[in-house]
Every structure is written in structure tokens, then in C-alpha cells.
Amino acid sequence: MIPSLLPTYNRAPLSFVSGEGSWLTEADGRRFLDLGAGIAVNALGHANPALVGALTEQAGKLWHLSNLYQIPQQQALAEKLVEETFADTVFFTNSGTEACELAVKMARKYWYEKGQPERVEIITFEGSFHGRSAAGIAAAGSEKMTKGFGPILGGFTHLPWGDHDALRAAVSENTAAILIEPVQGEGGIRPLPDQCLKGLRDLCDETGALLILDEVQCGVGRTGKLFAHEWSGIEPDIMMVAKGIGGGFPLGAVLAREEAASGMVAGTHGSTYGGNPLACAVGLKVMEIVSDPAFLAEVNARAGGLRQKLEGLVAAHPDVFEGVRGAGLMLGLKCKVAPIDVVKAGYEAGVLSVPAADNVVRLLPALNITESDISEAVARLDKAASAVSEGLKA
Structure with a gap:
């Protein structure tokens, strides 16, 4: 039974x-x-007094509104993330999986609005993990992730880890974006060398493809910088964030440059719980501490x-x-x-x-x-x- x-x-x-x-x-x-911290989630440990204080203070005021209304805590956290990163705009989710879904939609909508609807292909890499939703498992592409769940969402090209020749050969006029983790987590703690991340940025600049970084596990101070890509000196166009940003409270986000996010206008995406006052109050306290x-x-x-x-x-x-x-x-x-x-x-x-x-x-x-x-x-x-x-x- x-x-x-x-x-x-x-x-x-x-x-x-x-x-x-x-x-x-x-x-x-x-x-x-x-030494697991809820798989890199409890970034400031268990029952952290500063986070408990932020949560309980907000819990005594307001928990949920939905995004039908202005949410001051959400606005404050978005402004903090924009201040501390490459991003011009932020959308809040409940998880890294949801962040992946939006990142994929954002990249494809960008090219659709540019009059190139055929540019839907997203290049990903062996060993990657981008969540367990339809887009997430399709992006990873491994049998372990996809077996039994067909038909799998199309539009992803999977390349071997570290094969530069295969990467350059795979980029075409239909490539919308390259999606990669600066440090693979589930794939076995494999850091992408700084020169490779710089090379990816150069390739995207050369071809127009968007660079999407999945920093769900390696972001929010985990590598000793606020975000792992900072070690290489480059900036992405779109970035997925979750896990540590909530310090244990469910919270995720997609950060983006204005140009990359230009297709996402009113009505193109939404979330009932994403960016609720409780999550954002905790997330803002996490960011205040970790960005120092x-x-x-x-x-x-x-x-x-x-x-x-x-x-x-x-x-x-x-x-x-x-x-x-x-x-x-x-x-x-x-x-x-x-x-x-x-x-x-x-x-x-x-x-x-x-x-x-x-x-x-x-x-x-x-x-x-x-x-x-x-x-x-x-x-x-x-x-x-x-x-x-x-x-x-x-």
C-alpha cells in the first residue's frame, strides 16, 4: 500500500x-x-536570530497579498538586488525550479519580440541540474531526469562539459541562449574555469545569444563572492537565484538586464505566492547580511x-x-x-x-x-x- x-x-x-x-x-x-545546510539553503544556519526576527516581525503584520497589489517588502528586496548586481529588474518566485521556467520563457520571448521567433534553441551542458519542472528536466536532458516523462519539452541542445569545439559548432542562427551553472552542484561540484565563463560571454556577445546563469546553488555568498560569476569579471543577461536567498524560507528570483527582460510585459508571467511579504522580509535580511x-x-x-x-x-x-x-x-x-x-x-x-x-x-x-x-x-x-x-x- x-x-x-x-x-x-x-x-x-x-x-x-x-x-x-x-x-x-x-x-x-x-x-x-x-554540512549540508538543507542543500545550500540555510545560508546563515538554523534558527538564525536575525532571520527569526525579520520573519516574526513580518508575520505579525501581513503574510500574503498576491501580486494584485504593491508589496513594499518585495520592492525593497528588488532594489537591493539591483543595487548589488548586474540586474536592472527582478521577478520573485518560490523556488529555483520556477526561476528556470521564467528564464527559459524570458529568453524565448526576447527573440520573439525581436522578430526572430525561430530563435528558441537553448544550449545546456552534461551534468547540469536546473530543477524538476518540464523546462528544468528538458534543460538537463539526462535519462535520469527525463525517463518516463515524455514527450520532453523541445528546443534544448545538450553538450559535453568542457567541449569548446562542440559549443562553437552548436551555436547557430536559432540559438536563443546558453544556460550554465558557474559551479555545478548536483553534477559533482564542478567549477567552470573563469576563462571558460569569459569565453561564453564573448561567444554570446559575438552571436547575440543571451547568457543565462543558474546560480541557484552557487549564489548568495556560497563561493565567497555575492554571486559566483563575479570571480570571472563577467556579467550574465539573465540569472536564476534561489536556495540561500531565503535563508531557509522558500524564495527564488530571476534577475535580468533591461534588454533581456524587454519581452516580459504585463500578463506574460505571474505567481500567486512569489514575492510574498514573509519571504521578501526574510530575503532582504539575508541580502543585508550576505552582501556585506x-x-x-x-x-x-x-x-x-x-x-x-x-x-x-x-x-x-x-x-x-x-x-x-x-x-x-x-x-x-x-x-x-x-x-x-x-x-x-x-x-x-x-x-x-x-x-x-x-x-x-x-x-x-x-x-x-x-x-x-x-x-x-x-x-x-x-x-x-x-x-x-x-x-x-x-
């Missing part, structure tokens, strides 16, 4: 009842160091310390790990064993991590994780790796 919860998840046998900072407490009282240069400097300092300790962990367990990769506090342990074995051993050691493709375990801690918590987390990962090593010998 089917359970009351649709069985689409392979859930761990853990039930957390409370959290504080980088710690979670299980129903039986055990405490776990959280001093905060980002601390993220980089913590990231450097964590990476150094992880390199030592890899050296101590050469039978379990191959190396460390990633950027900022978006790091991956490349494994010689099944990543889930390391994750499960972590449950016993009291540390939480997230499996990914390409034999990688993701480490996505809160951006404000303390130095002492980093040391304790790596000690627990060491304990987990030792248990995996023992299992290999058995």
Missing part, C-alpha cells in the same frame, strides 16, 4: 526536531553537525581553513578519497568509494553531508559556520572515513 507521503525520496532514518547555527538535534537527542564585504571576507577565510583541513583528511584516507574540489564553501570530496557510503558513515559519526554525481560528497555548510565547528566537523568526517576504511578491509 502506498504511504501517505508520496515515496519519491530515499530519506535517511533521521528526524530532526530543532537546530541552532550549524547544529541539528535529532528526536532521540543526538546532535549532528550540518566584511561578511564575504569571513566566508573566504572559513573556506580556506575548511579546504586545508579537508586536504589533510584526503591525505589521511587515500583508500576513501581522491581529492577536494569546489569554490568557497561549496566543496566536494571526490571519492574512491560510493559517496553514499561516506554519507551514511557520517550519520553514525554525527555529521551530515550530501551525495552528488561523479562520485562526490558535497559539503555546503552555513556561510557563518564557526572555526570550532569546522574543526569538529572534519574530526567527525575523519571518524566516518575511518569506518568506511574498516569496511573495505572486512
Whole structure:
């Protein structure tokens, strides 16, 4: 008999009842160091006092209006995002998946309004993840994402990761946009080299194609800059944002240049819940904290310390790990064993991590994780790796 919860998840046998900072407490009282942060969502940790304050203050006033009316909190957050980024305009969603849907619509509508309705093709890359909606799975294109859900939305060209010749050959007069994650998350923490991102920007400038960046997982301070593309010195035309921007409250957004968004006039897109007062009050507080240069400097300092300790962990367990990769506090342990074995051993050691493709375990801690918590987390990962090593010998 089917359970009351649709069985689409392979859930761990853990039930957390409370959290504080980088710690979670299980129903039986055990405490776990959280290096997953709800898959890069809890950017400022659990029960962050500043976010709790922003949420409860707004909750006592107004929760939902719908976008039939002006929403001051939404306007304030949009202005903050425009001030801090390349963007001229913002549309708020509830998730990264919804952000993908709009980004695809925006790019195609742009060319339609330019009198080139045939320019619908969007180039994407192997290993990508853009959500689980119709456009998201079509953009990723992998069998894992699309099998059984046909007919799949057309208009996407899927290219191998890092194949520059294939990319240039694929761009045509029908190319509307190139869509890419500056750092692949689900694909195994694969950063796109700065020179490649610059090359993509140049190619788009040369051909007129729009550059869409998916910073749902790698944005909002995760790599040590407010957004990951800033490391390369380029700017996109459209950018998808979610996860960390709400600090745990469901919130996403599409940021765009004025020209790229020019086709999206009244009536072309909408959302019942998107940009509600509660979400935007929390999102504004997140942005105020994370956009502070001093905060980002601390993220980089913590990231450097964590990476150094992880390199030592890899050296101590050469039978379990191959190396460390990633950027900022978006790091991956490349494994010689099944990543889930390391994750499960972590449950016993009291540390939480997230499996990914390409034999990688993701480490996505809160951006404000303390130095002492980093040391304790790596000690627990060491304990987990030792248990995996023992299992290999058995």
C-alpha cells in the first residue's frame, strides 16, 4: 500500500526536531553537525536570530497579498538586488525550479519580440541540474531526469562539459541562449574555469545569444563572492537565484538586464505566492547580511581553513578519497568509494553531508559556520572515513 507521503525520496532514518547555527538535534537527542545546510539553503544556519526576527516581525503584520497589489517588502528586496548586481529588474518566485521556467520563457520571448521567433534553441551542458519542472528536466536532458516523462519539452541542445569545439559548432542562427551553472552542484561540484565563463560571454556577445546563469546553488555568498560569476569579471543577461536567498524560507528570483527582460510585459508571467511579504522580509535580511564585504571576507577565510583541513583528511584516507574540489564553501570530496557510503558513515559519526554525481560528497555548510565547528566537523568526517576504511578491509 502506498504511504501517505508520496515515496519519491530515499530519506535517511533521521528526524530532526530543532537546530541552532550549524547544529541539528535529532528526536532521540543526538546532535549532528550540518554540512549540508538543507542543500545550500540555510545560508546563515538554523534558527538564525536575525532571520527569526525579520520573519516574526513580518508575520505579525501581513503574510500574503498576491501580486494584485504593491508589496513594499518585495520592492525593497528588488532594489537591493539591483543595487548589488548586474540586474536592472527582478521577478520573485518560490523556488529555483520556477526561476528556470521564467528564464527559459524570458529568453524565448526576447527573440520573439525581436522578430526572430525561430530563435528558441537553448544550449545546456552534461551534468547540469536546473530543477524538476518540464523546462528544468528538458534543460538537463539526462535519462535520469527525463525517463518516463515524455514527450520532453523541445528546443534544448545538450553538450559535453568542457567541449569548446562542440559549443562553437552548436551555436547557430536559432540559438536563443546558453544556460550554465558557474559551479555545478548536483553534477559533482564542478567549477567552470573563469576563462571558460569569459569565453561564453564573448561567444554570446559575438552571436547575440543571451547568457543565462543558474546560480541557484552557487549564489548568495556560497563561493565567497555575492554571486559566483563575479570571480570571472563577467556579467550574465539573465540569472536564476534561489536556495540561500531565503535563508531557509522558500524564495527564488530571476534577475535580468533591461534588454533581456524587454519581452516580459504585463500578463506574460505571474505567481500567486512569489514575492510574498514573509519571504521578501526574510530575503532582504539575508541580502543585508550576505552582501556585506566584511561578511564575504569571513566566508573566504572559513573556506580556506575548511579546504586545508579537508586536504589533510584526503591525505589521511587515500583508500576513501581522491581529492577536494569546489569554490568557497561549496566543496566536494571526490571519492574512491560510493559517496553514499561516506554519507551514511557520517550519520553514525554525527555529521551530515550530501551525495552528488561523479562520485562526490558535497559539503555546503552555513556561510557563518564557526572555526570550532569546522574543526569538529572534519574530526567527525575523519571518524566516518575511518569506518568506511574498516569496511573495505572486512
